[in-house]
Amino acid sequence: MNQPAEGTLQQQVDERELNVKQKYGTFAGVFVPTLLTILGVILFLRQGWVVGNAGLLGGWIIITIAFVIVTFTALSMSCITTNIRIKAGGAYSIISQSLGLEVGGSVGVPLYLAQTFAITMYIFGFREGWLYIFPEHYAILVDLAVFSVLLFIAFISAKLAFRIQYIILAVIVGALLSVGATIFTGVLEHDILWWGEFPGAPENDFEGVSFWVVFAVLFPAATGIMAGANMSGELKNPKRSIPVGTISAILISYGIYMAVAYWLARVASTEELVSNYNVMIDKAFWAPAVLGGLLGATFSSALASIVGAPRILQALGDHGIFPGGDKFSKLAKNGEPRNAIILTGAIVLFTLMLRDLNTIAPLITMFFLITYMMINLVVFIEQKMNMISFRPTFSVPRTVPIIGTIGCLFTMFIINPVFGLVALGIVIATYLYLTNRELKVPYGDMRSGLFTSLAEWAAKKVSLLPSNNERAWKANLLVPVRSSRELRGSFSLIRNLVYPRGSIKLIGVSSEQKPDVLRDSLTNLADSFRKENVYTRWSVLDSKNFKDAVMDSLQTLQGTFFSPNILFLKLPHQSRNDDEIHSIINEARMNKMGIQLYAEDPVAQLGRSASVNVWIHEQSPKWDLSMDLGNIDLSMLSAYKLSHNWNATMRVITVVEESEVENAYEYLENLLDISRLKNVIPHVEIGSFEEAMQSAPQADVDFFGLPDDPDLEKLRYFVKVTQSACVFVADSGNENILA
Known part of the structure; x- marks a missing residue:
């Protein structure tokens, strides 16, 4: 639908009013x-x-x-x-x-x-x-x-x-x-x-x-x-x-x-x-x-x-x-x-x-x-x-x-x-x-003021509530971007990790692209996320040092309302920036942010977007199910949201010795029941972890826990062995799949 420009439309209306004799x-x-x-x-x-x-x-x-x-x-x-x-x-x-x-x-x-x-x-x-x-x-x-x-x-x-x-x-x-x-x-x-x-x-x-x-x-x-x-x-x-x-x-x-x-x-x-x-x-x-x-x-x-x-x-x-x-x-x-x-x-x-x-x-x-x-x-x-x-x-x-x-x-x-x-x-x-009809408004109205007032009121009310409200948790991603090209490859994954109630904060760091070019690219990408009904904000930092820009953003944004609670990073195929990735991950942990480190399969990429695997550590010898599950919550929440938005099959997998198979299945079934995760398949593999990655059912995305001091080369090896995209996840402590 063709609409006249706002200024032109307003001028036409004013001229009509002046023509009234x-x-x-x-x-x-x-x-x-x-x-x-x-x-x-x-x-x-x-x-x-x-x-x-x-x-x-x-x-x-x-x-x-x-x-x-x-x-x-x-x-x-x-x-x-x-x-x-x-x-x-x-x-x-x-x-x-x-x-x-x-x-x-x-x-x-x-x-x-x-x-x-x-x-x-x-x-x-x-x-x-x-x-x-x-x-x-x-x-x-x-x-x-x-x-x-x-x-x-x-x-x-x-x-x-x-x-x-x-x-x-x-x-x-x-x-x-x-x-x-x-x-x-x-x-x-x-x-x-x-x-x-x-x-x-x-x-x-x-x-x-x-x-x-x-x-x-x-x-x-x-x-x-x-x-x-x-x-x-x-x-x-x-x-x-x-x-x-x-x-x-x-x-x-x-x-x-x-x-x-x-x-x-x-x-x-x-x-x-x-x-x-x-x-x-x-x-x-x-x-x-x-x-x-x-x-x-x-x-x-x-x-x-x-x-x-x-x-x-x-x-x-x-x-x-x-x-x-x-x-x-x-x-x-x-x-x-x-x-x-x-x-x-x-x-x-x-x-x-x-x-x-x-x-x-x-x-x-x-x-x-x-x-x-x-x-x-x-x-x-x-x-x-x-x-x-x-x-x-x-x-x-x-x-x-x-x-x-x-x-x-x-x-x-x-x-x-x-x-x-x-x-x-x-x-x-x-x-x-x-x-x-997406009407073009020829004059200002009070809607922005109304929504701002509501947001301010909500912010004051939220500030009085406990900061770690697990039941109100939602995925608010902070996504550092070197170039718009690498973000386009992750667009579908990022969108489906937060949709429908989460949000995305894009931080462009102009270390590889000129600020104006990166700004235009981020504007277009943010508009694309909004068209997918995902609330998205963006900003560009004119900096030659990607690590310092991201670390400054992590510290600054923690004091804002709707502050990001998950850092989404993309693991490069080459290892030349591994020290930089380590420093950023450690800073995120210090700021109590969740982490999603995405390693893309260069061949399969996201495959058919039809299946998701979540790998969790075996719990022997006690197999106790408590409110503190360890580094599992964010992986489970992320995988569930992704499988729900993709309408994909989701499996929860653990690897045990043959004598622990029955205990493992009972644990996984109890976990899924208390977590209220319907239609999720429990799966137990026997043997070593590396053998299990090769023999387990194939998935388009595999979720793994992110260790405290991760060996990034080993994580790249996981992508090669599973022949799928992998997301390595660390909890912030504010997520709870059982809540």
Whole structure:
């Protein structure tokens, strides 16, 4: 997949932002669309049912819980938007700049679809109000007419959409004034029922509902707080406009919902509230004004969504979240993402033809809630890390994102646990897909800081634990390298000695290669190890003395976190460097490091990688099995890991006199049983050790113990006799095959 260079991609995004001719302020760009989205169809058609079921106090509690959740989310959003340079895409931009494109895209794609499907839902809501006035009109024609008007407005420009929203705002204000005017007409005649009996709805023959079912009906009214944030790329000052506009709209909306709830409790009986969804229209001072408010609310919500959704799609296309996304990131001369608008319109038209989205309506709410939850999580993580880069001008207490996260998660599973799991599954599947796409990040995010903080926390915890934790042991190899050529020959062996949880530290010593050449070679080799899912680090020492460079590395690296615990050396075919090898081995022993001295068979090399032999000393006369096995543990662990990764046959071999055969087999079987090494074959040879090496079953790699003062020529002889690669191993004392 061809990806543009990071700098080029960022420049293209910045140029698109500069090409947006119209920049909007707080009132027009954030406050009005957010307010109109919240003051929607539920206010006019369902709040009476909520109050009728829950009573005034219960209704106020439901309203308050819903608005607390979205208010805390808005506070978190305000906090993070004042700490970053927010780009186009609203919530997608916020999340991707913090947790990376993969996480941002996994939320952004479902958010775009939810915003698009919501347009259809709002059109259906408008149609219901329209047919209340003109019942003889065809529903499909009303839907198509409203869709055409919405698409035309969005296609012309967002500026026209915002101007129309002023008219709609005036209509909704008129509807609320018509409601408020009734206090002078004497209709507030009913006594307040503070706590309801939750009788249910006409659709279920008033069989009763729970408090949380009523909450689930009202909660979508509190969503829509992203209506302004979706325009982030076209705001004059998003850092100021998003916090001020969003929070102001939420607070005013909350006051309106609370006041209307009181009005409803006073103007109608409980029976009328739960059975008549049009009670607000019927009880208003002038019914047409409220009906106009209903139509205006659904139309404005659809308009805000059809303007905002293409901006999310445009931002997704900017960063190559989906194939061919660059087509939808293009802007027209007036700054409108018209290709994105056309695709959004096509999706809406398709969903209109389905005629009923009630079955997926809860899924739309779930995607909004997941988005809100991720924004809260972003702030919580940023606060927890205490990074110096986190300096928001709008700070919030740590309890704000915690409550916001828990509230969103709780609401998801209160409304519909099945759809909650489905929505989370879609987000996770999208994340896995985007991870495999290897997206190029055009800006920095906090992931490296997050992982660094986790590593620092883990390092502090590990430092308090015993240093020789045998159960937590894993192979961390230190591999000195004279030239990249010799390392390539050992690549498969080294990889399979540490995979999957171990690590490799490559130390290049430029005694035979120029530092720049060796550095480039090690970079490529380290990348190859990483592609094999092995954590690899490397460094190059500019030194002419291989022995001193390796010995200095051994001493220095012992004080680091994730310090190597095994020195991997390659035994040269010639003996001219034997003194150097001896000195390095002795230094490793002094630093309590394990040692793996690899002697390659020049002909067979690693053979078929199908069999591994481990040779251990005979234990006569007592044949006792204790926790201290001598110099066996690292050989057994290394051979087991190698055979497991190769899917090879593993044998454990000892050589004894004929009278000790039975004892030897019993010892080996007990050793394998307590070591929990399944499918490992015990094997006993009779006679001398040299004869046994010739008669034992052939292996591709033989593991032997490394003596304290090894005769390197004798070790080379072992390779010749066994006709296989050999690894001579010395324990550090921190390994235990029985642990």
